[in-house]
Amino acid sequence: MLTLLANAKINLYLEIIGNRPDGFHELVMIMQSVALADRITLTPLKSPTIQLLCDHPQVPTDHTNLAYRAVALLQKRFPEQTNGVGGVEIAIDKKIPVGAGLAGGSSNAAATLFGLNVLWNLGLTRAELQALGAELGSDVPFCLAGGCAIATGRGEEINPLPHSPQLYAVLAKYNSLSVSTPWAYKTYRQQFESTYLPLNDSANLAERQARVHSGAMVKALGSGDLSAIGDQLSNDLEKVVLPAYPKVNQLKQTMLSVSASQGASQSASQGASQSASQGASQGALGTMMSGSGPTVFTLTETLEQAQAIAHTVAAQVGDRNDLQLQVAPFTTKGIVLQP
Numbered sequence: 481m482l483t484l485l486a487n488a489k490i491n492l493y494l495e496i497i498g499n500r501p502d503g504f505h506e507l508v509m510i511m512q513s514v515a516l517a518d519r520i521t522l523t524p525l526k527s528p529t530i531q532l533l534c535d536h537p538q539v540p541t542d543h544t545n546l547a548y549r550a551v552a553l554l555q556k557r558f559p560e561q562t563n564g565v566g567g568v569e570i571a572i573d574k575k576i577p578v579g580a581g582l583a584g585g586s587s588n589a590a591a592t593l594f595g596l597n598v599l600w601n602l603g604l605t606r607a608e609l610q611a612l613g614a615e616l617g618s619d620v621p622f623c624l625a626g627g628c629a630i631a632t633g634r635g636e637e638i639n640p641l642p643h644s645p646q647l648y649a650v651l652a653k654y655n656s657l658s659v660s661t662p663w664a665y666k667t668y669r670q671q672f673e674s675t676y677l678p679l680n681d682s683a684n685l686a687e688r689q690a691r692v693h694s695g696a697m698v699k700a701l702g703s704g705d706l707s708a709i710g711d712q713l714s715n716d717l718e719k720v721v722l723p724a725y726p727k728v729n730q731l732k733q734t735m736l737s738v739s740a741s742q743g744a745s746q747s748a749s750q751g752a753s754q755s756a757s758q759g760a761s762q763g764a765l766g767t768m769m770s771g772s773g774p775t776v777f778t779l780t781e782t783l784e785q786a787q788a789i790a791h792t793v794a795a796q797v798g799d800r801n802d803l804q805l806q807v808a809p810f811t812t813k814g815i816v817l818q819p
């Protein structure tokens with residue numbers, strides 16, 4: 481039996497560049513793992529079946545579950561190694577909100593690939609696992625890598641970034657709302673296709689990707705310039721999700737105003753001589769929607785600031801009982817094998 485923690489991700493940056501010949505979008509993203517994890521337990525079964533247990537009402541327990549599909553993919557691709565090893569029971573203890581823009585399903589698939597590689601002695605390298613993961617979903621390769629990375633292509637090509645400061649994310653999501661990722665991209669295409677790069681314009685595509693590699697967010701992460709990290713948060717999908725989901729837009733405004741007042745009260749308590757930008761670096765750093773939403777996150781420098789912001793946001797939103805608020809530190813790991 482193996483137990484793994486499958487961490488969620490947030491998007492610090494998400495830019496949509498154009499269409500791809502395969503029907504997906506050409507993206508440049510900066511992804512960051514956060515220590516908010518589903519617990520995946522893999523138990524070998526004697527019979528060659530796949531059983532999936534999860535008591536979250538929005539998570540399918542049939543062949544459409546991404547973790548189930550990860551098992552089926554390994555069995556299909558490695559019939560000689562997996563024939564005769566029996567089946568597996570996958571138990572998912574869901575902590576990552578579902579349909580939230582936090583890659584919950586992808587992280588479960590990543591953990592299942594990682595765990596079965598160990599359990600079934602497949603001897604696959606991380607790059608081989610990532611190539612398989614990309615067949616299941618664009619975010620799976622990043623979930624296997626973890627940490628901080630630039631993701632290009634449809635999100636499956638991962639370039640790790642060595643430095644990201646130890647920050648904290650306040651994650652806020654209404655339980656009653658989830659956003660379909662295909663809907664968000666389709667709606668973006670309907671509204672913004674005229675701004676896309678032409679198909680197969682590889683020179684300009686490479687230039688747009690290079691701009692992010694050498695851009696302000698990567699520099700800010702590398703130098704640990706916290707207020708610049710906050711300033712450079714960006715997500716093209718906000719342009720379609722926030723107008724379609726006014727509650728999410730309102731939640732973002734609440735988090736921004738709580739962050740601003742938190743920063744102001746902290747800099748006041750630390751003396752009037754402190755400059756505005758120092759004041760900002762003591763408070764919340766920035767607020768943005770993650771992926772296709774509807775999770776909105778605020779970054780902070782300390783755990784105490786994150787907890788204070790979560791507390792104040794909870795007091796200010798109308799339907800508190802519907803709002804899931806969690807504080808998650810940045811982490812360098814995507815999947816953690818439990819002892």
Ligand code: ATP
Binds near residue numbers: 539
């Ligand atoms: P992403 O950020 O990768 O776009 P997401 O966080 O927005 O993903 P998920 O939590 O992965 O969304 O869920 C999207 C849908 O996928 C769910 O509504 C559910 O039907 C389906 N799904 C399949 N497998 C899983 C899984 N293991 N965990 C959660 N959802 C799953």
